[in-house]
Amino acid sequence: MINPHNVRSSIAKYMLADGMDPIIDLEKSHGSWLVDARDGKEYLDLFSMFASMPVGYNHSYILEHSEILTKAALNKPTNSDIYSTQMAHFVDTMGRIAQPEYLPHSFYIEGGGLAIENALKTAFDWKVRKNMEKGNGILGSKIIHFKDCFHGRTGYTLSLTDSPDPRKTLYFPRFDWPRITNPKITFPISDHLDDIVDSERIAISEIKDAFQQNKNDIAGIIIEPIQGEGGDNHFRDEFFKELKTLSLENEALLIYDEVQTGIGITGRMWAHQHLCKPECHACDNHCKDREPDIIGFGKKTQVCGIFVGKRIEEVENNVFKESSRLNSTWGGNIVDMVR
Incomplete structure (x- = not known):
């Protein structure tokens, strides 16, 4: 040693x-x-x-209970192909405790950036298949995202991340996807409300323009419920409602990156579950008009991945029906699952 x-x-x-x-x-x-x-x-x-x-x-x-963890550490099965009681216990536990009913589909992988990658792949597959069904061709290759965001440092996520540290993305090839003004809250809200609302209007206008200029080619909108690396940036509930409306009107999936904000750190299991109407104090974990189609998670969950809602079922051969569309060797780490 x-x-x-x-x-x-x-x-x-x-x-x-x-x-x-x-x-x-x-x-x-x-x-x-x-x-x-x-x-x-x-x-x-x-x-x-x-x-x-x-x-x-x-x-x-x-x-x-370290002996249970030791047994899991001795061998590393490919969870995507060879199942175990340990994996089943983990998936069942996540399903009962952490997975919202309105996001019934799940996929696990190692790494938060790879979780977001697969959220994007899910959206791309869904949008392209929808376009093909309508005779629009193979379109659905772009993601709307926001300034000051951080979604990872891998493949697709490099085209999203707008880190204050330029070294994280500098010189790496990236796609030219629509990057939207960040209508973050300046506190106290009461002193800055007019400016915040103006920023939201600008952002919404930019999103509408992006959909218009990239007709049928926007697969999703991605946002962190609270931006972390970008500066602890919060957004008004009303803005999330607008995002949901725009995603429905333009057949795009709404993706919340909860890698940093998930698993109770905000007081609820997922940060987006705070997004309720002011008059709704007893709502059951979410409000329909802010509901995501996909959330990506990691960090505190140890095993990373995505939960996906029922809009994905609008496409018959979606990524949760057709084998090999989403996959990885380890399918999440068995030791992390047991831990």
Whole structure:
């Protein structure tokens, strides 16, 4: 085993080692405290691995049942082709606890960026097949997205991400997809409402223009319920209602990227479930006129993926009916599923 004091130099021999200073002690770290393996110093971990650790380090329940995790770690099956009781337990648990009834279809994969990739593929497939049924040809290759967004660093997502750090996308080939003005809220709302509403009007106008200029070629609209990397940007409920209306009017799927906002961090399982009419205080987890067609999730779920609604069923051979349209070797990691 490499000495903790030599960890950074050992890694730097073979790859860029520009991470944070602490060397984590995986055994001694506990709860919200990260222990440095070099000197035992404890750090209150407000980073929590990019908010991907919902129960902290070495949770007592996991330690008490570590033999179950060990069994899952010994072999790595291809979940997409070889099923297990462990996988079934995970899928069932997610279905009962986290998967909304209005999003009955699911797909799992490793990595939040790849979750969003497959959300886009789902939308592309749906839109192209709809166009072909109508005799419009093979159209449906573009996604409407917003300035200051972050949706990942892989393939398709590079064409979406508008990070304040240009190094994340600079020089990489990207598609020229419609990028829309970000009508983020400036707080306090009461002092800035007129400006916010004006920004929303501009954004809505740009979206309408994008649909008009790319007739039949827009497969979806994607937005983070709360933009994270772009600056903790929030949007009014009324704006999400407009997005839903526009998606229905133009046969596009409404996609919410909940990789950062999902799994209870906002007080509900999914951030979009806060999007209710002001007078609706007892609604059941969502409001119909803000409802997404797809959500992408990751980080705190450990296993990443998408949940998809019933509009996908408007196409007979959609990606949840036809084999091999969505797939990956691991289909999500079995160890992450068990954890």
